[in-house]
Amino acid sequence: MNLDSSLKVGSNEMELVDFRIFKKDGDGIYEGIYGVNVSKVREIIKLPKLTELPGTPEFIEGIFDLRDVVIPVVNLAKWMRVEEPESAQKNARVIITEFNNVLIGFIVHEAKRIRRISWANIEPASFIRDSASVEGNKITGVTKIEGDNVLLILDLESVIQDLGLYEPDTQNAPKEITRFNGLAMVLDDSSTARKIVKEALEKMGFDVVEAMDGQEGLDKLEDLYNLYDSEISNKIKIIISDVEMPRMDGFHFAANVKDDARFNTIPIVFNSSISDHFSESRGVEAGGEAYLVKFKASTFYDEVARVVRAHMK
Numbered sequence: 001m002n003l004d005s006s007l008k009v010g011s012n013e014m015e016l017v018d019f020r021i022f023k024k025d026g027d028g029i030y031e032g033i034y035g036v037n038v039s040k041v042r043e044i045i046k047l048p049k050l051t052e053l054p055g056t057p058e059f060i061e062g063i064f065d066l067r068d069v070v071i072p073v074v075n076l077a078k079w080m081r082v083e084e085p086e087s088a089q090k091n092a093r094v095i096i097t098e099f100n101n102v103l104i105g106f107i108v109h110e111a112k113r114i115r116r117i118s119w120a121n122i123e124p125a126s127f128i129r130d131s132a133s134v135e136g137n138k139i140t141g142v143t144k145i146e147g148d149n150v151l152l153i154l155d156l157e158s159v160i161q162d163l164g165l166y167e168p169d170t171q172n173a174p175k176e177i178t179r180f181n182g183l184a185m186v187l188d189d190s191s192t193a194r195k196i197v198k199e200a201l202e203k204m205g206f207d208v209v210e211a212m213d214g215q216e217g218l219d220k221l222e223d224l225y226n227l228y229d230s231e232i233s234n235k236i237k238i239i240i241s242d243v244e245m246p247r248m249d250g251f252h253f254a255a256n257v258k259d260d261a262r263f264n265t266i267p268i269v270f271n272s273s274i275s276d277h278f279s280e281s282r283g284v285e286a287g288g289e290a291y292l293v294k295f296k297a298s299t300f301y302d303e304v305a306r307v308v309r310a311h312m313k
Contacts (some may be wrong), residue, residue, distance in 0.1 A: 001044055001111060011215075012252035014122075014244070016115045017041050017095060018151065019108040032082075033145070034108075034154045035115065037244060042103065047089070060106060060163070071096065073105035078160065081110040083090050084109075099157045106156060115151070117143055122153065122246045122263075124189075131138045140189070141246050143309040152189030157273050161298050168295040170196060176303040179205035182231045183224070184234050187217045187250065188242040188271075196242050196295050197271060202214050204304065207239065209238035217241070218256055225262055234267045237308050241274040242294075243279065251286040267311045269304060271295070 001017075017034035021028050050062030059078035065071050073094060076082050094105040105158055125139040141153040161167065182204035188194045198208045209224070211217040217239070221232075228235045239257070243250040251272055258262045269290045270283040283291040289307045292300060 001114065003038055003041055003043065003114070011235050012119050012248055013116055014119060014249065015039075016117060016151070016153065018112040018115050018145075019042070019093070019095065019197055020110040020112060021080065022085055022088045022109045022128045023077070024085055024088045029085050035143075036097065036150050036153050036154055036156055037274070038114060038155070039089075039243075039276055040097050040099060042098045042276075045094050045096065047092045047094055048109060054078055058162070060127060064105075066096065066103075069103060071103050071105050074109060074159070074163065077107070077109065077153075081099050084191065087248050097156055098275055099160060099273045101158070104156070104160050115145070119246055119252070124246055125152070140244075140250045150296050169297050170194060170200075170295060172199075173203075173297040177203055177301055180305075180308055181205055182237040184237060185217065185220065185239045186241075187212075187214060187239070187245065187253065189213055189240070189245045192244065193271075193294065196212030197300075200297065201240070201304070203267055204301065213245035214241070214256075215248060216247075217253050218248070219262055221257070230262075232262065236266050237311060238304060239266055240271050240304070241268055241276060242282070243274055244268055251282055252286055254283075254286040256290055265311070269305045269307055271300075 003148045015038040017038055018035050021034060048064045050064050051191045052062045053060060054130050063072050072268045078204055089108045091106055091110045092106055093111045095111065096103060096105050121192040122141040122143045125142050138155045138158050140155045143151050143153050163226045184201045186194050186197045186208055198210065201208050209220055211220050224236065225232050241250040241253060254268050257268065267289040268287060269292060270288045271292045271294045273294055275293045280291040290303050292303060
């Protein structure tokens with residue numbers, strides 16, 4: 001499966017690895033259809049021989065060595081409390097993901113294909129998050145595919161946080177935090193991520209405007225322009241944007257901002273869990289002044305201060 005992406009910056013599309021989890025359903029087998037952003041996938045391999053780790057939850061199958069890097073492996077079916085059919089492991093694959101510079105493997109029953117989907121066709125999954133299923137609150141979006149089937153976008157990053165394999169670094173802030181005034185805008189579909197960034201920006205002296213995705217971000221900019229007119233670029237000192245967001249992603253949002261003469265001098269910093277170098281290059285191409293892997297307090301405060309100072313010159 002070729003994971004090389006050919007997406008153009010500002011296309012408002014994402015590429016997903018379509019994978020399947022099978023479970024027993026009475027006398028038959030139910031096929032669960034899931035996806036994860038290609039940008040978070042390092043590679044997909046056959047299930048290797050694993051070394052068990054005593055004292056870990058049963059859904060952590062073990063560890064293995066991948067080119068001198070020890071990688072923990074999570075069995076997604078077990079984590080979902082799915083009763084696996086006997087044939088489920090026949091075509092099993094391990095999706096090696098990279099979040100926030102951390103490598104984790106996830107066992108899936110089948111890796112099907114790469115799908116290119118517009119963010120505009122991805123709906124929020126609030127009706128699923130309200131369900132009692134284990135994975136319910138780990139679904140970030142849904143989209144229809146052929147045959148009237150629905151693909152669920154699984155938030156594997158949230159899964160590894162729940163497993164304690166990754167925690168945002170919110171404690172190691174500089175002893176002296178540079179303070180500013182004016183507005184800062186934060187775009188992120190995760191309320192938890194927005195809260196972390198908002199609190200950091202408020203410590204720097206900013207008043208914070210929040211948006212859940214790129215489209216809402218553009219709407220908020222229009223509202224602020226109606227309020228401040230030509231002074232808007234002096235009022236808004238910085239925009240911090242996630243990359244993965246429904247309706248409009250961060251790169252497409254940035255491309256719109258940089259194409260608009262009213263807003264194009266406002267600096268944009270991307271703050272994403274996607275830690276591959278390709279996404280960092282795409283961030284620069286979209287007009288971002290910096291690309292941060294969320295969330296590292298020691299880096300965040302310094303980079304935001306640097307970008308804002310450059311903007312004020």
